[in-house]
Amino acid sequence: xxxxxxxxxxxxxxxxxxxxxxxxxxxxxxxxxxxxxxxxxxxxxxxxxxxxxxxxxxxxxxxxxxxxxxxxxxxxxxxxxxxxxxxxxxxxxxxxxxxxxxxxxxxxxxxxxxxxxxxxxxxxxxxxxxxxxxxxxxxxxxxxxxxxxxxxxxxxxxxxxxxxxxxxxxxxxxxxxxxxxxxxxxxxxxxxxxxxxxxxxxxxxxxxxxxxxxxxxxxxxxxxxxxxxxxxxxxxxxxxxxxxxxxxxxxxxxxxxxxxxxxxxxxxxxxxxxxxxxxxxxxxxxxxx
DNA sequence: GGCCAGGTGATGG
DNA sequence: CCATCACATGGC
Numbered sequence: 001x002x003x004x005x006x007x008x009x010x011x012x013x014x015x016x017x018x019x020x021x022x023x024x025x026x027x028x029x030x031x032x033x034x035x036x037x038x039x040x041x042x043x044x045x046x047x048x049x050x051x052x053x054x055x056x057x058x059x060x061x062x063x064x065x066x067x068x069x070x071x072x073x074x075x076x077x078x079x080x081x082x083x084x085x086x087x088x089x090x091x092x093x094x095x096x097x098x099x100x101x102x103x104x105x106x107x108x109x110x111x112x113x114x115x116x117x118x119x120x121x122x123x124x125x126x127x128x129x130x131x132x133x134x135x136x137x138x139x140x141x142x143x144x145x146x147x148x149x150x151x152x153x154x155x156x157x158x159x160x161x162x163x164x165x166x167x168x169x170x171x172x173x174x175x176x177x178x179x180x181x182x183x184x185x186x187x188x189x190x191x192x193x194x195x196x197x198x199x200x201x202x203x204x205x206x207x208x209x210x211x212x213x214x215x216x217x218x219x220x221x222x223x224x225x226x227x228x229x230x231x232x233x234x235x236x237x238x239x240x241x242x243x244x245x246x247x248x249x250x251x252x253x254x255x256x257x258x259x260x261x262x263x264x265x266x267x268x269x270x271x272x273x274x275x276x277x278x279x280x281x282x283x284x285x286x287x288x289x
Numbered sequence: 290g291g292c293c294a295g296g297t298g299a300t301g302g
Numbered sequence: 303c304c305a306t307c308a309c310a311t312g313g314c
Contacts, residue, residue, distance in 0.1 A: 126295090127296095129295065129296095130294095130295085130296045130297070131294065131295090131296040131297075131309085131310090132294060132295085132296090132310090132311080132312080133293075133294040133295090133311095133312065133313055133314090134294080134295065135294095135312075135313065136294080136311070136312045136313070137294085137295080139312080140311090140312095176310075176311065176312085177310085178309055178310045178311080179309080179310085180297080180298080180308095180309060180310090181297095181309090181310085184297085218297090218298080219296095219297070219298085220297085221296060221297050221298085222296090222297095223295075223296055223297085224296080224297085227295080240295075242295095242296075243295050243296090244293085244294065244295065244296085245294085245295035246295070247295095248295090249295095280295095283295095284295065287295085
């Protein structure tokens with residue numbers, strides 16, 4: 001067993017981190033002891049790591065624990081990225097200072113970007129989440145992962161493409177997937193298995209290149225690409241302008257007469273660059289408190 | 290009961 | 303190239 005302490009910049013809003021993860025029934029969240037457990041695949045092996053908060057917003061500190069010492073460096077790096085421990089709230093704040101949405105920023109500054117463990121999990125999850133209310137989206141993902149994924153030490157791993165590629169539409173229909181959603185999920189997995197689609201190389205791509213790579217894939221539209229960029233690749237300047245939740249949140253915070261269109265949302269983005277992903281998180285979070 | 294949900298592809302002009 | 307529509311089902 002090894003332990004590594006990490007010290008994010010302050011303020012790090014740990015309550016928002018735990019609150020958001022708690023919405024997902026697949027997450028292992030121990031709110032009383034401020035412990036998360038994280039599933040990571042490394043060298044094709046599944047490992048479970050614990051992340052415990054032991055500081056305060058003003059003096060944030062996390063302890064990361066794992067078993068196998070040979071994976072320590074990579075695990076720590078990936079967990080730092082997943083929970084945005086390198087976040088620099090003062091740069092973010094000074095960017096958002098100039099904008100006219102200060103009440104939102106004041107309320108959520110210090111909330112981290114919260115990533116998925118890997119790009120395939122991010123893609124899979126966001127396809128399942130397309131066009132569903134959040135409650136049902138989480139339920140559907142839960143059914144899928146608890147049926148086809150793997151549980152290690154009470155922590156769920158999403159199934160890999162090899163497993164998903166062998167499913168058929170009918171069995172996903174039984175979980176209450178739509179026919180088309182089932183086709184998307186299976187078709188993408190088959191593309192990955194046949195090497196028509198390589199998600200690993202996306203890490204080195206620009207945002208534009210990621211669009212060009214993913215948009216032609218059946219089942220992947222602009223919203224899904226943006227969610228993969230934000231949650232899978234952890235890009236900091238993503239604002240999913242077509243997202244109905246973002247649109248509703250902007251409607252509310254700017255007290256607009258009607259819900260803004262995608263183009264109208266896009267017009268806000270330059271004010272929030274290069275950190276618009278944080279505004280996206282704040283806006284989503286503001287819909288549930 | 291009707292409208293909406295952290296969309297997308299297919300269709301028809 | 304753009305507008306419209308079907309898709310499935312839960313949540314409220």
